[in-house]
Amino acid sequence: MSQTHLKVKIGPLELKNPVLAASGTFGYGQEYADLIDLNLLGGIVIKGLSIKPMSGNPPPRIVETPCGMLNSIGLANVGLEAFLKEKLPWLRKLNTAVIVNIYGHSTDEYGAVSAGLRGIEGISAIEVNISCPNVETGGMAFGTDPDVAAKVTEEVLKNTDKPVIVKLSPNVTDITAVAKAVEKAGAHGLSLINTLTGMAIDIDTRSPRLANISGGLSGPAIRPVALYMVREVVKVVRIPVIGIGGIINYQDALEFLIAGARAVQVGTANFVNPRATLDIVEGLRKYCEDRKIASIDEIIGSLKGNTQPGE
Amino acid sequence: MIDRETKIIFNRAVAPDTFLMGLWSREIVAGARPGQFVMIKAGLSADPLLRRPFSICAIQGNDVFCILYRVVGRGTKILSRVTEGNRLSVLGPLGRGFDFPKADQKPFIVAGGIGIAPLIFLAQAINSDNLTFMAGYRHKDEIVAMEKFSLSGMEINIATDDGTAGHHGPVTELLEARLDGPDEDRRVVFACGPLPMLERVADLTNDSCIPCQVSLETTMACGLGACLGCAVKAASKETDVYYHVCKDGPVFDVKTLYWGAR
Structure with missing residues (x-):
């Protein structure tokens, strides 16, 4: 029996399958290399990269919540120079897409990181983080205003030779407004959602469980919210959308693909099951084969009853 | 792995x-x-x-x-x-385990509550009569019987917060009592337990210049060094330098960690 085609395209970026490891949950890939064959992944999205190394927020940084977790890591990362010198040479040997998630504390810094990655071999695309809830400046501040989000996107595009995916925040009144602005600015794709801002309190000490007070909620708890936002965005943009939010198995991934996501990212599930990404790839393949579906393209956007009264 | x-x-x-x-x-x-x-x-x-x-x-x-x-x-x-x-x-x-004591060193193991867990394995591995094991509990009912772990003839001392068994007081008092006297430079300490206990062990060993390794417990998500959730503050002149318990630890040389303003 011929194998189902799992290949998908995110603008100019070709992926061997639609399953990516999400930024911040997979380190620099090497952390998982002893446990899974990274070459079987659609791609890896690297931990958010900034110009200078960042040490992150004070602990405690994580707390478990019902069907999920809050984190306030604070975008700790090795910085551009160390990434190029110490992490990228190893990543280059992989036969999978390497997408570098970037962020800055100003529009200029976004441009500077992008410029630092320009012309560098072994980087398949850039994912622009305008949606991290855990740093005071940068991150989400750029993702809540459509005009600012568009400016950051333009700045990155001006400074890069790579496909640009912009990662959107769900912490907005209307995610479609930001999505449309970013598309208009020229982005090749969108990924959503980043974490939802939340908090947890220790009732014995009456203090926040995170040192940063609030953090980003991830895990299955946010999946229905993410799925809805993906569908809303897919309806209003033409560029490809990557679905993210609480995906832990292939059934979850299928929901996003059916809703119209061209690919998915798996995040928190990597912590629970280091094989989660590969299990999902296998699950998608089997689902298609069992139903004699020749290409995953047939699944993408196949949601029935795709219009509501009034739409 | x-x-x-x-x-x-x-x-x-x-x-x-x-x-x-x-x-x-x-x-x-x-x-x-x-x-x-x-x-x-x-x-x-x-x-x-x-x-x-x-x-x-x-x-x-x-x-x-x-x-x-x-x-x-x-x-x-x-x-x-x-x-x-x-x-x-x-x-x-x-994670990173304990560095074993050298043959001529005198190891002291200091356990607080359930922090005894990694130290039992350490004691098994050191397997020497020269070892002194100190275990602290809140109450005698919490004591984990050591017989089942086929440990050698090491000295085992118990302390309880309420005095229901062994020394009445924190286990760190047992350690403190053994830090003076001859062979000072041969002593080495291994500890695991609640943070206040480890802080006291850090102070005691620091004051006496005794090598000390501690095992830390934190909330973790991945255990692999990917999520960076298990950060602890490093003893560094620069501010905001962190180690990650899952990868850099859970065992640390006590001098590499920040123990608060002292």
Whole structure:
């Protein structure tokens, strides 16, 4: 029996399958290399990269919540120079897409990181983080205003030779407004959602469980919210959308693909099951084969009853 | 390091709310060093979601490793109810273990409460009559009997906060009493327990210039150095330098960590 085609395209970026490891949950890939064959992944999205190394927020940084977790890591990362010198040479040997998630504390810094990655071999695309809830400046501040989000996107595009995916925040009144602005600015794709801002309190000490007070909620708890936002965005943009939010198995991934996501990212599930990404790839393949579906393209956007009264 | 469905050989209460679980894994037994840990998923559902980290507490023969745990929340409650013959998803061995004492050194092991877990494995591995083991508990009922761990003829001292067994007072007082006198420069300390206890051990060993390794416990998500959730502050002239307990630890040289303004 011929194998189902799992290949998908995110603008100019070709992926061997639609399953990516999400930024911040997979380190620099090497952390998982002893446990899974990274070459079987659609791609890896690297931990958010900034110009200078960042040490992150004070602990405690994580707390478990019902069907999920809050984190306030604070975008700790090795910085551009160390990434190029110490992490990228190893990543280059992989036969999978390497997408570098970037962020800055100003529009200029976004441009500077992008410029630092320009012309560098072994980087398949850039994912622009305008949606991290855990740093005071940068991150989400750029993702809540459509005009600012568009400016950051333009700045990155001006400074890069790579496909640009912009990662959107769900912490907005209307995610479609930001999505449309970013598309208009020229982005090749969108990924959503980043974490939802939340908090947890220790009732014995009456203090926040995170040192940063609030953090980003991830895990299955946010999946229905993410799925809805993906569908809303897919309806209003033409560029490809990557679905993210609480995906832990292939059934979850299928929901996003059916809703119209061209690919998915798996995040928190990597912590629970280091094989989660590969299990999902296998699950998608089997689902298609069992139903004699020749290409995953047939699944993408196949949601029935795709219009509501009034739409 | 492996990630496997691992068979439970036994899971029994050894003190109120304290359980010893034996798991069958030749690969983990072969690879484990004292101080290392495993990540275990409690139950199959998404709630609780994350794996829980447990120090490897002992090994039995070539096939069985043990974890010793106290029921403190939903995850450990679920674990306490799983029965022999069932399987749990186990990831490990993980992290950096203890550096062993040199042959001419005099090791002191200082345990606070359930912090005894990695230290039992360490004591097994050191396997010397020269070792002094100090274990502190709140109350005598919490005492974990050491006989079951086939330890050699080492000296074992108990302290309880309420005086119901052994020394009446914190276990660090037992340590303090042994830090003066001859052979000072041969002493070496290994500790695990609640943070206030470790702070006191840090002070005592620092004042006496005695080498000391501590094993830390934190909340963790991945155990692999990917999430960076298990940060602890480093003793560094620069501010905001962090180590990650899962990868840089859980065992640290006490001098490399920040113990608050002192």
